[in-house]
Amino acid sequence: MSNQILIPKLAIVGVGLIGGSLALALKAAGVVGEVVGIGRGLANLEKALELGVVDRITQDPAEGVADADLVLLATPVLTLTEMASRVLPHMKPGAVLTDGGSVKGSVARAIEPLVPEGVHFVPGHPIAGTEKSGAEAAFATLYHRRRCILTPTAQTDPEALRLVRRVWETAGCEVVEMDVEKHDRILGAISHLPHMVAYSLVNAVSSYDRYEENILEYSAGGFRDFTRIASSDPTMWRDIALTNRDALLEMIERFELSLAELKEDIRGEKKDRLYDFFLRSKQSRDAIL
Amino acid sequence: MSNQILIPKLAIVGVGLIGGSLALALKAAGVVGEVVGIGRGLANLEKALELGVVDRITQDPAEGVADADLVLLATPVLTLTEMASRVLPHMKPGAVLTDGGSVKGSVARAIEPLVPEGVHFVPGHPIAGTEKSGAEAAFATLYHRRRCILTPTAQTDPEALRLVRRVWETAGCEVVEMDVEKHDRILGAISHLPHMVAYSLVNAVSSYDRYEENILEYSAGGFRDFTRIASSDPTMWRDIALTNRDALLEMIERFELSLAELKEDIRGEKKDRLYDFFLRSKQSRDAIL
Ligand SMILES: NC(=O)c1ccc[n+]([C@@H]2O[C@H](COP(=O)([O-])OP(=O)(O)OC[C@H]3O[C@@H](n4cnc5c(N)ncnc54)[C@H](OP(=O)(O)O)[C@@H]3O)[C@@H](O)[C@H]2O)c1
Ligand SMILES: NC(=O)c1ccc[n+]([C@@H]2O[C@H](COP(=O)([O-])OP(=O)(O)OC[C@H]3O[C@@H](n4cnc5c(N)ncnc54)[C@H](OP(=O)(O)O)[C@@H]3O)[C@@H](O)[C@H]2O)c1
Structure with a gap:
């Protein structure tokens, strides 16, 4: 595994099983600088910090994503659009937003119109999971030998797609691309x-x-x-x-x-x-x- | 665990997962003398002998059960009545027939009328299993901490019921009695x-x-x-x-x-x-x- 920094600053919105496990996998591979955990409840965020899943926590999405290179949305599907609307205006030029939501059509259709010039969005979904939830459920090897499906649309930036692909590959996934439908x-x-x-x-x-x-x-x-x-x-x-x-x-x-x-x-x-x-x-x- | 002989001679009809695992469990507990494996195909019986699941094999049910103290039927449910009709006339006085079939009503109704004077039948069903089949699938701990349901009817001999209960308890089961329906x-x-x-x-x-x-x-x-x-x-x-x-x-x-x-x-x-x-x-x- 590479230990060249791929993502200087990573922000995870929703540090649960999916978001937390990606943070742990990328840390284990030595490819991230700082990981910021962004959440709703303080209890889960503090647990995430204590377990070393993230390096810093905040309940303010705008502040949390301000200089992130990559932002992963990993909250329940119905909250993804709102979370996207709260982080996108604060992301720096060139930054990439991606998500791990289990449904892709409705998510891509709702989020794409919100993406400002200079920021990129890549919809994704790792096919991995357990029946457990929260930061405590996260573990670094969740994605080993699992598939991750990326669903680029006509609007998806090829460079951003390549970055997100490398991220999931680094976490252990075989990445597959297909259309959202x-x-x-x-x-x-x-x-x-x-x-x-x-x-x-x-x-x-x-x-x-x-x-x-x-x-x-x-x-x-x-x-x-x-x-x-x-x-x-x-x-x-x-x-x-x-x-x-x-x-x-x-x-x-x-x-x-x-x-x-x-x-x-x-x-x-x-x-x-x-x-x-x-x-x-x-x-x-x-x-x- | 007791190592007093409970069953001097045990016959297993159908040495698959269920029958083979009971044989192995009772052998491990040291409570059986000889175990005879009775079957349809020679290949599975030879495998059972080679793996030490049984001590002797035969394709002749009449001969196999001749001096058995306990006979377990562990073939598919639709074959149980026919197997019972083939072994019952050859069982010695005082011997007990039991089965491990997954359905009890139809089995008890069909077998009870066939039981000769002096021989006893106790319908049973261990709630344990895997998706594997045959003698190779059998293992001594299959029944550890599992329930075994015995479904005595008005005709069931209390002494025979006690023996079958002890057998399953020795194999590791918690034994529960209930009616067939x-x-x-x-x-x-x-x-x-x-x-x-x-x-x-x-x-x-x-x-x-x-x-x-x-x-x-x-x-x-x-x-x-x-x-x-x-x-x-x-x-x-x-x-x-x-x-x-x-x-x-x-x-x-x-x-x-x-x-x-x-x-x-x-x-x-x-x-x-x-x-x-x-x-x-x-x-x-x-x-x-
Ligand atoms: N689990 C799986 O098998 C699996 C597999 C692939 C993809 N996914 C997808 O991945 C995403 C996350 O799933 P997960 O299994 O990681 O769930 P999880 O363990 O419950 O984590 C979800 C996180 O989102 C936060 N959250 C919950 N409701 C929120 C809200 N209304 N607003 C803001 N934050 C909220 C929670 O933080 P708080 O504690 O503060 O509420 C929690 O940290 C979902 O979109 C799911 O469809 C799940
Ligand atoms: N598996 C479970 O989860 C489970 C749990 C509880 C109870 N049970 C019950 O236990 C009984 C046996 O199941 P099992 O899982 O042990 O099956 P199994 O592993 O396939 O064993 C069945 C045995 O019966 C023999 N057999 C098959 N068809 C026969 C036939 N037509 N005539 C005579 N012998 C035949 C087979 O020998 P050959 O190789 O020679 O055909 C085999 O040794 C069934 O009544 C089942 O309902 C099963």
């Missing part, structure tokens, strides 16, 4: 849909009240692993559900058809079709092991 | 439904063909972990889906309602309701961590 549909399928399914499953099972005891206590490893993602932050997922609405509704309907097919085969006791349904699924799943 | 509904909710959902999810996502590439390649840890249970054996799950049909259809319908509620809130952009849906789920899930 494709990003939102693919993530709707492989990430947003599974979360909706897991949340719905936990609610369906935990509200089952035929017996007095809590039946979740009988659940073995399978259920626990399967539903771990339903422990993720409700605000983050509310925002994703709202901002990737159309792709998500399309995928929920595909999933409903798949489950309805299975249900009809169970109802009709279709032995061979059931075997085939489970086998096809197992083969697809095993192919990504 | 309750077992099938609870397992339908916490195990069978999640498997149906995971299989349907993988099929829905892997058949998504809007883009040329295989979108599953973008899936991060979340999707992989979440869908691990969809790698389970298709025969096992076909049999469970068919034999626990009614409880499973009830649970699939509950789940469909839960997902439909979420879908309508996404469609209607109901911010507060979405937050509440995800929060409720997170709280239920976190309670079983």
Whole structure:
């Protein structure tokens, strides 16, 4: 890994799992000068400082980004536009704004018109995460061997795109570029849909009240692993559900058809079709092991 | 752990994950004399012998159970009745038959009428497993700190029930007794439904063909972990889906309602309701961590 300074001054807006882990990864690689943590609550910022995730903290976005070379927005998706509007007017000429939001279409469309002359915006999304939140959840190796998707638009500056690519590569990612619409549909399928399914499953099972005891206590490893993602932050997922609405509704309907097919085969006791349904699924799943 | 012989001769019909792991656990505890492995295919039986899971193998159930004190049936659910009919007439007086099948109502109803005078049957189900199959998947600690549910009926001999309870406790389980109907509904909710959902999810996502590439390649840890249970054996799950049909259809319908509620809130952009849906789920899930 390089230890040449790539980013003399980095500002992270929202020092949680995503923002904090990027700060730690770049520090570990020795490619950043100072890291400024910008946040809403003081408690999380102080934790971030104490853990060495950032070098300096502030609750004033304007002051925090004033001489930053790169600013990463890593707050919940629905807050990204407002945070962008608060930092963009204070960024220095030549500085680059990027984000790690899980939805890209609505974010890019809302932020691009706000970008002043001389400042650049590169929308991005690292495909990595855990179900934990906050500065304490951050760790330097979160991005190792993960993909990061950058979604440049017609307005994206090629030089700024190259810088953001190098940053994520330095953090350990394989960087892929695609358009925002494709990003939102693919993530709707492989990430947003599974979360909706897991949340719905936990609610369906935990509200089952035929017996007095809590039946979740009988659940073995399978259920626990399967539903771990339903422990993720409700605000983050509310925002994703709202901002990737159309792709998500399309995928929920595909999933409903798949489950309805299975249900009809169970109802009709279709032995061979059931075997085939489970086998096809197992083969697809095993192919990504 | 005791090393007094509890079972001088144990016969395992179906030396896979469930049967093989019980054999290994009882051997490790020093409570069995000889373990006979009975199976269909020679390859798996030879593997079991080579790995020390069993001490002797045979493809002839009648011969294999002839002087066994305890016989465990651990083949797929739809084969349990036939296997029972093949071993019961050859079991010695006082011997006990038990099983590890994932569904209990249909199994108990079908096997009980076949049990000859002097031989006893105790239906059971260890709530433990992985997505792997066969003798190679077996390991001695599979049952450590897991629950095992025994579902005695009006016909169950109390002495035989006590023996089977001691066997599973020796393997590391906390043993719980409940009636067959309750077992099938609870397992339908916490195990069978999640498997149906995971299989349907993988099929829905892997058949998504809007883009040329295989979108599953973008899936991060979340999707992989979440869908691990969809790698389970298709025969096992076909049999469970068919034999626990009614409880499973009830649970699939509950789940469909839960997902439909979420879908309508996404469609209607109901911010507060979405937050509440995800929060409720997170709280239920976190309670079983
Ligand atoms: N977690 C994942 O798996 C994952 C993966 C890829 C991308 N993402 C995206 O990355 C972003 C951050 O997610 P995360 O997992 O890092 O979340 P996180 O750990 O909860 O961190 C979010 C940070 O944003 C701050 N914040 C929250 N609400 C805010 C508001 N209304 N205004 C200003 N700051 C606010 C929080 O600080 P306070 O404590 O002060 O509120 C916190 O430091 C989201 O856009 C998410 O979609 C997440
Ligand atoms: N896996 C779990 O998570 C889990 C948990 C609790 C209970 N169970 C129950 O335990 C039982 C066994 O499951 P498992 O996971 O141990 O499966 P497994 O690893 O595939 O073992 C099943 C064994 O049964 C034999 N077998 C398969 N089909 C047969 C047939 N038609 N006739 C005779 N023998 C046959 C196989 O031998 P060959 O190689 O010769 O075919 C194999 O040794 C099932 O009833 C299942 O519902 C499973």
